[in-house]
Amino acid sequence: MKLGFISDTHGGYEDLVQALNLLGGSEQICHLGDVLYHGPRNDIPETYNPKKIIEILKDRTDIVYVRGNCDADVDETVLEHDLSNKSRVVTFDNIKFYLVHGYEETEGERIQEAKKLGCRVVVSGHTHVKVLKEKDGVIVLNPGSTTIPKDGAKSIALYENGKIIILNLDNHSVIESLKL
Numbered sequence: 169m170k171l172g173f174i175s176d177t178h179g180g181y182e183d184l185v186q187a188l189n190l191l192g193g194s195e196q197i198c199h200l201g202d203v204l205y206h207g208p209r210n211d212i213p214e215t216y217n218p219k220k221i222i223e224i225l226k227d228r229t230d231i232v233y234v235r236g237n238c239d240a241d242v243d244e245t246v247l248e249h250d251l252s253n254k255s256r257v258v259t260f261d262n263i264k265f266y267l268v269h270g271y272e273e274t275e276g277e278r279i280q281e282a283k284k285l286g287c288r289v290v291v292s293g294h295t296h297v298k299v300l301k302e303k304d305g306v307i308v309l310n311p312g313s314t315t316i317p318k319d320g321a322k323s324i325a326l327y328e329n330g331k332i333i334i335l336n337l338d339n340h341s342v343i344e345s346l347k348l
Contacts, residue, residue, distance in 0.1 A: 169329075175313060194326070204238075255281075263327075266285055289327075323335060331345060
């Protein structure tokens with residue numbers, strides 16, 4: 169059983185297609201926000217094409233979303249998916265994952281909320297920086313950005329068989345891994 173994680177696609181069409189292909193066979197994919205709009209602080213991505221992204225995502229029922237700081241009501245309308253939740257809990261393989269974009273609270277506050285909710289893993293986006301570590305008994309994951317990474321390679325993450333891995337989107341190599 170596979171659970172995929174993508175974040176901060178920011179309208180990058182080819183990058184999203186590549187990420188979804190790499191996560192093929194996942195029972196579920198969690199999108200951690202900033203789906204369509206590139207945001208006022210980012211340059212327009214080379215592969216920017218939110219209209220084509222809408223066509224891909226609106227019929228997908230295997231993706232759950234949390235709202236990012238660049239997501240708007242109009243994004244929810246055109247995607248025809250719920251982008252109103254700033255956080256959510258997903259249970260997969262008897263493990264609870266706390267999903268949040270990660271721009272309104274500190275890492276410590278996210279960890280405390282995950283503990284309060286009985287979650288083993290807290291997953292966030294926003295920074296476009298990959299993170300995979302254990303802190304205070306909770307796994308902290310940020311899959312990085314598929315489109316505008318701030319630390320090198322474009323990336324995604326995958327949970328499978330008790331292990332989380334961060335994958336390089338371009339060459340599919342493992343950047344980091346952690347066994348739960």
